[in-house]
Amino acid sequence: MAPVKLYIYDLSNGLARSLSQQLTGRQINGIWHTSIVVFGRETFYGQGISQTAPGRSHHGQPLQIVDLGETALDEETWEEYLQEMRSHYTADKYHLLDFNCNSFTNDCAGFLTGGSIPAFVRDLPTDFLSTPFGAALRPTIDAMYSRPSPGAPPIAPPTPNQPIASSLLQAVASQAQQPAAPAPTPTPLPATQSLAGPMHSTTNSASFRTLLQSHRAVVALFTDPAGCAPCRMIAPTFEQLAAEKGLRSSTGRGATFTKIDMRVGGGGALCQEWGITAFPTFIFFLNGKKTSELKGADAAELTTQVDLLLYEAYPPHTHTTLSLPAIKTLSLSPILFTQVPALDTVLTKLNSFIDAAPQSPHSAQAKQILAAQVVPYLKSRFVESKPTSATVPFLTAWGAVSITLVGVLPKESLFPLVDMWRLAVLDPATSAWLAATSNAGPVGAIAKLAQQTLSENTTDKGSRNFVLTALRLLTNAFSNSALSRVLLVDNAMATLVPALLHSDSAVRTAAASLAFNAAASVQRVRVATGAGLGGLPPQDKVDASEVASAADEDWQVELVSALTEAIKEESGDEVIHRLAAALACLLRYAPKDGQVWSLVEVLDVKAVVSAKKDVVQKKEVKALVGDAVRLVE
Structure with missing residues (x-):
């Protein structure tokens, strides 16, 4: 030994x-x-x-x-x-x-x-x-x-x-x-004509067992490319299937494809172990167990068998068979507050608040940046519709000034500043900068102050105006998926839950809009990745952090509870429509054995939603509420 x-x-x-x-x-x-x-x-x-x-x-x-x-x-x-x-x-x-x-x-x-x-x-x-x-x-x-x-097109330059x-x-x-x-001189990088990323090469029995144990769905090709013409013919199809239907790191779904060349390493012994007598032979495995076998270079049948394996590995969600026309026609695009105020008036108002506050060594600098850079940028981008994007130095300066103002101005004096950021986050360059900034920079500071204001349960007009504008800002943050993920759990949820039960109807409407955007982001990921739908995920580009956010049930449980309570207390058609839409997005295709559906039973969501069928007046709201009831039956 x-x-x-x-x-x-x-x-x-x-x-x-x-x-x-x-x-x-x-x-x-x-x-x-x-x-x-x-x-x-x-x-x-x-x-x-x-x-x-x-x-x-x-x-x-x-x-x-x-x-x-x-x-x-x-x-x-x-x-x-x-x-x-x-x-x-x-x-x-x-x-x-x-x-x-x-x-x-x-x-x-x-x-x-x-x-x-x-x-x-x-x-x-x-x-x-x-x-x-x-x-x-x-x-x-x-x-x-x-x-x-x-003759192939040139390789595009790297994105980052x-x-x-x-x-x-x-x-x-x-x-x-x-x-x-x-080496005496640098050796250039070697090149190869093609190398399939989703493909695994297996050369011995132990490696093959490890592969089967660690992957849900496996497609194994036993091949002899050196001595088998059909093996060489089917290889491009097999590699294409691996590229299209292979395991995706971002979603954790798809099949794992592996080749066993009988002439390489222990490939011959592995072929003998699995009783391979002809090449090519494909064996399909689910949870480590063989489910079927295909002999020969039949591309159409190979594709069919791969699709069947994926269907068995990722069976469709029961909701795919429900007739939910009102829910199915819901647009999953975020609700956005895009109205542009009179920016000069907003600036004058904010300057008056800065002048009335205790003098700060940063007051003059703040007013100068607002007048000379911020308002011209907002006008160019949102009034004149010029393709102007904010630069990092400008955003860094404005962000620092904004955080200072959040710290020195009374919250009832901050709504003009918040309204500027409400518009600014609709600029992809600005929202991308915020997403990459620690705690979302000034927007995170505004969200924390809004959370604190809501916890104080104050009803004065100034606090109401600040909270309302902050909610609209957070709602607009969902125009950028990266920024919304940064804000979602730590800031947006803590602000959203108490806002859904606010005494002011405009605040509740904004909160319901924010709730819908958060829920719709989960639904978009589920549809894009195929999670819960069965079969293969579509080719949409969804990064792992989006998938992780959609899979994180902790904040979704909190939101389902808040939505249920808000629906119970609400009587206005518009707010009920957004609340019911948010609830439907969270529940549809959610794992049936997960925390979200367990809470649905505990809260008796069906009874709460059913009670609103006779409260709402608009036809489209009645239809959506009816679909929501069918969803939770």
């Missing part, structure tokens, strides 16, 4: 730990490179398969050593396995995300011990690609390893204009593929 160790290195040399939060919004502690140490040699994949004495590679000393157990194989068998794998793990196939050193060590671990490398190493590419930044950089990374076919990110990627890629001994 020989011990098997996994050496783990950080290709970023600490940069990932310090920069990942800034670049991706998620803490990533390293860009992991791994190698297998057994029989006194360290073996790794980069420029092909290389070997050195342990700890003597160009990566230096490992950051961590993981004990993978012991192997019962002898050194000769191990060397024979590596010789077979050299034709598979070649330099030209290397890809930083899809086919790398960790793919190699995971295969080796399965061959030597029957186990696998740690999940935090295996799942790093998925974790990285599930961030908006990672998804945006994916084309850049692919371009580093792809050579376009003749981040020199530091590009430098980091190049450094990591260079580190990953240095040969065992330092």
Whole structure:
């Protein structure tokens, strides 16, 4: 018995730990490179398969050593396995995300011990690609390893204009593929014509078992491309299906596709284990168990079987069979307050409040920025309809002035300032800047003050005006999905819940609009990702943070409770319409075994909504309330 160790290195040399939060919004502690140490040699994949004495590679000393157990194989068998794998793990196939050193060590671990490398190493590419930044950089990374076919359109430049990110990627890629001994001159990155991202390559029984255990739906192709013409014919179809219907990191849905080449590694033994007698053969697995098998290169039948597997893995929600015409025709676009006030009048009003407040060393600066920059920007963007967007220096200055004013002015004097921001968040550049600013900058400060004002339960006109304008601002924040996610849980929800029961009807209307926008954002993600609908998620681009927000039931439970109480107390058609629409969006396609539906039974939502059928007067409101009742039956 020989011990098997996994050496783990950080290709970023600490940069990932310090920069990942800034670049991706998620803490990533390293860009992991791994190698297998057994029989006194360290073996790794980069420029092909290389070997050195342990700890003597160009990566230096490992950051961590993981004990993978012991192997019962002898050194000769191990060397024979590596010789077979050299034709598979070649330099030209290397890809930083899809086919790398960790793919190699995971295969080796399965061959030597029957186990696998740690999940935090295996799942790093998925974790990285599930961030908006990672998804945006994916084309850049692919371009580093792809050579376009003749006549193909040029590769688009990377979306994020981040020199530091590009430098980091190049450094990591260079580190990953240095040969065992330092090269005298830099080696250019290798290229490959195509490499399917959703595809897994399996070369031994242990790796295959790990794959089946860790994925819900698996499509396995047993193939012999070197000696089988039909195998080569069906390969492009299989790769296309993997690209279209493969597991998505952002949604966690789709099938995992894997190839087993009978001539590579332990592929022949794996084929024998599964009784493969003809090539190509496809086997379909659900929750680790074989469900069906297809022999031959029948592209149409392969597509049908993949779709059937996905349907079984992600069965349709029961709500897909309900007739809900009023709910189905609801627009999921956010409700926005877009009216433009007389901006000069708003400025005059705000300046008078600044003059009446205790003098601050920032008062003159605030008035100057408002008059010389803010109002001209708002006029250009929203009155003259010029394609003017705010710049970062301008927004930084205005944001700092606004936070100062929120701290020194009485809340009843803040509504002109809040009204300016209500308009400004409709500018994509402004809302994107706010989303990237700590606690949403001035908008977060305004939301916190509105929450505090509502908790005081004051009914004076000044407080009412401030709360009303703040709610409209938060409602408009849903014009930008990133900003809405930043505000949703910490600020918007805490402000929304008490506002739904406010004594003023205009405040309740604004709160109902905000509630609808929050609920509709959940419904849009469910529809875009196919969550709860069964089958494959559509191709809509939805980043992982949107999916996570839609899956977070804690704030949704709080909102369902508040909506139910508000519907019970409300009598106005317009507010009931928005409240019922919000409730329908939260409940439709929500997991039947989740917290939201448990609360529906506890609160007896059906009785509460049914009681409003005779209260509302407008035909469209009656129809929506009727659909909401059918939804909760």
